[in-house]
Amino acid sequence: MDDPRYSIGELSRRTGLTVKAIRFYSDRGIVVPSGRTASGHRRYDVDALARLELVRTLRELGLDLATIRKVVENEAALPDVAAAHMRALEAQIQVLRLRHAVLKAVTRRESTPEEITLMHELANLTEDERRRLIGEFLDATFRDLEHPGFAGIARSMTPELPESPAAEQVEAWVELAELTRDPDFRALMRRLAERQDNDLRRHHPIADIRDAVAPALGSGIHPSSPEAARIVAALTARHRPDDLLAWLDLVDDSRRERYLELLAVINGWAAPDSLAPAAHWLSQALRASDQRCAP
Template sequence: MRYSIGELARRTGLTIKAVRFYSDRGLVPPSGRNTAGHRRYDEAARVRLDLIRTLRDLGVDLATIQRIVDGETTVADVAARHAEALEVQIRVLRVRHAVLTAVAKRGPTTEEATLMHELARLSEGERRRLVDDFLAEALGDRPGLEGIARTLTPELPENPGPEQVEAWIELAELTRDKEFRALLRRLVEQHEGGLRRDLAAEVRDAVTPALEAGIAPDSPAARAIVDGLGRDPGQVKEWLALVGDPRRERYLRLLAIVNGWAAPESLAPAFGWLAAATA
């Protein structure tokens, strides 16, 4: 079957101008001409135009399409390379979307928005150095705390979701907070000073039932719970002033989002109750 350039355009959904352009480029050569000298195209030209339109819709450039038509490469090879390139673009777009979403929510200053963008664009190695520096200053050179360091390390996946990118931005900002670093350092010093790491778990187990039972923090029953912890009240107050800082819990919540973990249990109510009971 022979088609005029107009018929070929209608069958492929392209404009006559587009068909003529591809024909002039040698991508779809005519199979002949009629007696008036007008171009005629065969079924192979229609099939080739359908392929060209599809590849152009997928973002393949004309030079690459020419190589496919000339048999220098295959559609499969080109598709694989373009899929990889698109994956990179998708990751970039996810980051941009997350940054814009965070900016819209938080209404930062120009300087803060710039910082958020920079933090989101960090490479894996740059993110690792930022976190390592944070943990080194917060925990110090203590081999016994390597396990804690691992549990505090964010690992942004290769293809993070918008929520993970947004959480990383806020978490990275926290790691740069000198006051937050100092707070964690004081918690480590308290740990080494005799307040065991599992004190938070002991408080949860002892105080949560009291909260659920509606026991007032200034009652004799509350005093018995505090005494049952077996800790110096002054030390407990000092510990609560640090562990009850909302930045600590926020870091753990953001860490869970970035790493894809279950949301941590909030101990803020228990800490608040204990602070009142030891006041």
């Protein structure tokens, strides 16, 4: 029968720990020799082997030495220690996701040092700070516009980064937050809101545009064709051409759609339908109609 007592070298081979590490744990009383040879070399039993394997596992999981001592000496319940360490790891994972998102954005956009600093700050905002940033943006967009529909619109434009976001959600948040801080984008969204406020008091053109233009796009009708002219005539019977063109120029701005795309990623929604093709087609059709009507 094999002698159940192991030398440090044998423990090293069985556990994968270095001889130096085993001596370290032994000197600190985490694993205790079961005896010594006549020449004074330490020997360990199967309990020491099992304890060392547990120590190795806990160290690989990132637990500190003091906590490991409490676990192996039954001063702390392993499930409680695991739960606390899991929470700490979750926090670390969140930080790593934020850093990964920033680095990915830096790589993709060839950012300047100033932009990198800004992205890092945006990624590390607390939930309250994120809400405050978005609240200020939406307030600047809808301030003093009293139509009751704007409260629901503002809610639908609010990003809600989940507690444990995926890397793409963090990256989307950083880009969206940058957009909300951009004065030009804020001015664009304010003009859109003011235009929509006027339209809501009468009849908003978006439903008419989708109903009229979507079939034309699907059928491949050219914006300068007679069929397009008939669609334009039907729309301009309900909406002034100048108003339509002004609204379309705002809607056709790619930053507006980008905000909605990023919002969908952050909130876990389906990708929004793009209004850009219909807006672009109708803008061309309106201008072609103006040219035909010009003397």
